[in-house]
Amino acid sequence: MADNQAEAVASQPFVAPPMVYVEETPEQKARKQMNRREFLTYAWGAALGVLVLETGAAMFGFMYPRFKAGEFGGNFFVPLSALPSTDAPPQAETAGKFWLVNTVDDGPKALYMVCTHLGCLYKWEPSNNRFECPCHGSKFSREGFYIEGPAPRSLDTFPITEEAGQLVINTGKKILGEPATVSPAVAAPA
Ligand code: FES
Known part of the structure; x- marks a missing residue:
């Protein structure tokens, strides 16, 4: 059905x-x-x-500020009493990536540790009383001025101010070195 x-x-x-x-x-x-x-x-x-x-x-x-004090990119503080004399060798501040040097003409300078040619770390050569780059042989005076080699300019620096008995080095603001052609330390032609 x-x-x-x-x-x-x-x-x-x-x-x-x-x-x-x-x-x-x-x-x-x-x-x-x-x-x-x-x-x-x-x-x-x-x-x-x-x-x-x-x-x-x-x-x-x-x-x-994005960077803390004492950290590369931020401020570094050096008591004036710890400033080396004008004939002392430069002091390395590796955390801030600069050499602190006291000069007769320009006072204290903070020299960026990186070579202005291709970025190698140059070294202080006490026997020659100057900085020398192991990569391609650029040389710079104790004050950071270009002497010779393929680097296009003197060493870069960081601005320094003075506050309450201390030097304040601002590693966040790089100042480019002057062109090699106007360097007061350039090697005389042989
Ligand atoms: S990187 Fe220093 S001389 Fe070339």
């Missing part, structure tokens, strides 16, 4: 149900538009929030 009913149903042609179009009420339309508007408002708000946060972070980074 059930098999007969199933066969009868299967043999009938399929008739699709009629399409019923339900028109939205004005309230539904208004609600849909409101949702779209709300979404855009929230999206704009979120974008603005991100922008404000990024600007705040950038200003914070600008206003507050």
Whole structure:
């Protein structure tokens, strides 16, 4: 009996149900538009929030020093009483990557330890009373002036100020050395 009913149903042609179009009420339309508007408002708000946060972070980074004192990129403090005499050999401050030297003409100088040619670490050569670079042979006077070799300029320095009986060396601000051609220590032609 059930098999007969199933066969009868299967043999009938399929008739699709009629399409019923339900028109939205004005309230539904208004609600849909409101949702779209709300979404855009929230999206704009979120974008603005991100922008404000990024600007705040950038200003914070600008206003507050990124480097601590005693760390390369920050300030180094040397008591005036510890300043070497004008004829003493330079003192290496490896944490700050500079040589501290006291000069007759320019007072204390902080010489960046990196050669101005291709960036090797030059050395103090006491027997010659000058700095010498082991890489390509550039030479610099005790005051950091170019003497000879392929380096294009004298040694770079860091600015020094004096505060409350101390020298303050700012290793975050490099001052490029003068061109080799104007160096007062340049070797006379042989
Ligand atoms: S890196 Fe010093 S002379 Fe070349």
